[in-house]
Amino acid sequence: MIQSLRGMNDILADDYERFEYFLTTASTIAKRYGFHYIETPLLEETALFKRSVGESSDIVGKEMYQFTDKGENDVCLRPEGTAGVVRAFVQHKLDKKGGIHRFYYHGPMFRYERPQKGRLREFHQFGVESFGVASVYEDALMIMMIADILKALGIGYRLKLNSLGDQHCMPAYREKLVSFIESCGDAICGDCVRRKSTNPIRVLDCKNETCQSLYVNAPKLIDNLCGECQNDFDTLKQILDNHAIAYEIDTNLVRGLDYYSKTAFEFVSDNIGSQSAIAGGGRYDRLIEFLDGKPTPAVGFALGIERLMELIVMPEAQREGYYLGTLDPEAIQSVLLAAEKVRRSTKGVVEYEPRSLKAHLKGADRVNARYCAVIGENELTQNSIWVKDLVEKTESLIPLSDFFA
């Protein structure tokens, strides 16, 4: 038997209902905030991710589905969504056009990781990117939008917030941090030694306990922000307070993608295992120029759909449409014609095999139909169809000429 590849799942009927419910809910909210759908390719040039996500990140360093195509191009399946949207933004010269451009997207992402709960090799993200707004109000908008989406889906969360600083304060902080790390000597773990040279900020969220105990006294990003970053961060907190959105400052919150600066945030759930981040994002004002565009301020977030799936509280399923069947093999043609009429306005499911009335009623329950419509010997002679409303428990005999006429 041929099986799907490791970490790559089919989404079948029941699950897809949730999946679709999520998409319509999230899309509706994104549109309400003034965002437009954008679809970008699953396959992109590898260089795009190397330059945006960053070669020091694990995503690019060891998790990409990368290969050479038949035209000798170095390509890979997208491991995340932002890079492709920024590429499209620059390629279509929207950076030169100026103004504000707001996009949302959803689709599969690919990372070659060891699968576990909440972590797949092919997984789905819903994301939003905003270009052209430097104001921290847009950062707040992102967070409010996620809060709206999660609320609509009945999902509880914790919001973690941090500021990563910008090109004015980050480099100085980085130096400070590196010298602090060096002062720890060789007490730190091997990973941190590596991080010190590749991306020192990441030592902050090292899971190693001895490292963490040493880093308690590490200089904090948040104490080293320049005036502008400090101002923005204070404003952001103020806005969230005004909107009654609870947050916790996490000075160790470091996003795993290199392009972030200033605002960084992460929504986590305590009910889905160790892969607890359900949404994450932040500001990435420098990324557009890294990808050869005109410097443009930008913010965005992405939401992991699979991680939300089991948390979504679905509205109760309503009985809908018709189940149609026959008691008499002679009647199937009439049933099919009736079904065709039904489908002009609602759902119509047909059982082809003649069965007992009891079996048909059970069948109607199974497909969650509102009505059970049956043609048997009696109906056939009267040229009519028997219809039972399964909720009101009323039944009637309707002439076929009047049925959905």
Next chain:
RNA sequence: GUGGGUGUAGCUCAGUCGGUUAGAGCAUCAGAUUGUGGUUCUGAGGGUCGUGGGUUCGAGACCCAUCACCCACCCCA
């Protein structure tokens, strides 16, 4: 990439110390005096015990390999 766990019916799982024809519940289908559901009762169908080797008179069970899934590390949505 590292560590641990689990693979038996469509699903959830029993299966004793290695011993005859591999079980249950749910689900499916059919019946319970003749055309009334989301109750009950009865019955039926459904299995290469993940796969491949090995040990043994005998393997679902023990050993090795392999694949998949699960959990954690790591990483991140």
